[in-house]
Amino acid sequence: MMSTSNLPAFEPLDPVGIDDLLTPDEKAVRASVRHLCAERVDPFVADWFERGVVDDVRGLAKELGALGLLGMHLEGYGCAGMSATEYGLACLELEASDSGIRSLVSVQGSLAMYAIWRWGSEEHKLEWLPRMASGEAIGCFGLTEPDIGSDPGSMRTRARRDGSDWVLDGRKMWITNGSVADVAVVWAQTDEGVRGFVVPTTTPGFSAPEIKHKQSLRASVTSELVLDGVRLPDAAALPEVRGLRGPLSCLNEARFGIVWGSMGAARSSLAAALSYAGERVQFGRPVSGFQLTQQKLVEMNLEYTKGVLLALHLGRRKDAGTLRPEQVSLGKLNNVREALEICRTARTVLGANGISLEYPVIRHMNNLESVLTYEGTVEMHTLVVGQAMTGQAAFR
Template sequence: MTSGSRPLDPSDLLDLRDLLSDEERAVQQTVRRFLDEAAHPFVAEWFETGRFPTHLIPRLGELGLLGMRLTDYGGAGANAVSYGLACLELEAADSALRSFVSVQGSLAMEALWRYGSTEQKDHWLPRLASGEAVGCFGLTEPDHGSDPSAMRTTARRNGQGWVLNGTKMWITNGGIADVAVVWARTDDGIKGFCVPRDTPGFTTRDLRGKLSLRASVTSELIFDQCRLPHDAELPKARGLRAPLSCLNEARYGIIWGALGAARTCFETALRYAREREQFGKPIGAFQLTQEKLVDMAVELNRGLLLALHLGRLKDQGRLRPEQVSMGKLSNVRAALHIARTARTILGANGISSEYPVLRHANNLESVRTYEGTDEIHTLILGEAITGLSAFR
């Protein structure tokens, strides 16, 4: 059947599906079927109780979603577009699932794969890829989020090893991680370290009272005279450029993931508008409601076109960090607009956990902040456009 003869898909007004390869479509369908069975029916309860579904971690590994871009050590070797589509489907269920996969693969595993020793890779990457082990990425600190160059965590040489002191904050997966990739200031600049959970002096504290990303494990990492062997250092990581390169990988996943949350909100509002009657007819028949739905559909499809274009650039090795900033800034902004507009269509029902809309809107507030705030990405683009830095 040609695209012109099949029914119009409101979530794919531009027929972008036709621009995907058979393999890319298969990845998306496989992840979507898995989540329809294992996540969508239960995620509202996970959010309500503040619980991450750890029982799904091995299944995520079986599907090849952990370290999906890596070509060895158990990675699936998927292209950037396939990874993006997986992120979209994961976040269509809940941002917590995409965040877990993103931190595990694009941050912890990516850092070990790029900058770790052969021994570190051999020991950790296959276990992280299968879901046997969980990783986290310790960069952000309580007083230094947008400016990691001012970090206070230190690593001092002590005999044949290191002593790590400091605190990391807002660390996804921290409380369930078997290994943390931690960045610290040394006499020779910023370095990365591989810190197993059972290292003396390393403890975690989960953050409570969150109104966003409630189904995600968010933790504080505490290092108090934490003694590490000399080979805990990531030997190929030099300076802040190393962790920032990993953040760029995670930001790419957000470009797609945010649209998954947006799609769920749009489709929920569309179904509701067709079924909910006021003044003797479905509210979707009113001009004001149609304007909202069209506005959401345009934003969603424009975001998908941007994500696909950036994914193709990434697969060609041509994607620039500034372009990732543009994608993250634009698509998260669009996703939040869609979620908030969807809530207005649902009226009072929009605040109920019976519907996923406000849950996604709350989650997207965190997505908007982590991996670079709107302000930071604006200044990155501002410097790219003017050639003038506003940071220093």
């Protein structure tokens, strides 16, 4: 019988040894992203969040591009062509720093770049993807509208033909990267159904005022898109798709990253709570020595561990080509909900210090309130999984 002295050491933040399931390449990607975040994001992000401004976001995008993180799971056109699991691990590390930074990467790669890569013309791909992969050009994705969220089929933005051109009119809301973007992928109603358009942001009639007064995702650029008679050539339309399957396919890519990323916010908050509990002394001993605190720490770690295992399983399925959209919905539903609960519990461990930006917990809590809603609300993902289970659509 093997004695415990011969066993690997117990890792408080990896209690079941999930690292054993990762390949050397996957660990190397994780280490590279963690190092970049430690150098370029972590020392500054609390200040960015407090001020609601990301300093030199274009410079940061270029550094992310230089590491191969922008569109990293896409093939060709300057993209890194990494696996889905490697992309997931990168999202986890990015969101351990801040959800807003992961959102920048996710919107760039899984929404704007993926839309062009999957549905665009060869001209679109050659013009935009290499520059977006390097971070030289930033993209955004215009689907949500001021009055239209979970029901994108009711969007009011319209594109009409005028001779050989398209003319777009409408508004999009809650658009990450909008006011710093060089290109917007905009979805609009047409006489041919919903279509996507590649819109250079210098096009007359296009504007992207930044949204202010947010209390979540403050280290992220969030904008409204206004399209007032935006005239585009016929070639601006994405040629390979009609209908909602275009934007919904992109959202599914982004949701996959959220399944992983939310666990990064959870890990950061769990680590902060564990460290704080070992240092904070009350009644003559560290609070980590009290039963109720240990219960909180264990339950947080239990849900974090289950969430990472779920993300890893879905990553392996995606790499094998067997991942279903309903499975992504289940992962997003579970992991964001549990991550938010982990952050809330971590806040109680830190007591009053839990609301201070000296610690990451309240920032992650606030950010996850947005993550809980975007790329599909709890209600919508519940009904997606419910329909898959029962065969009955309950959306209306």
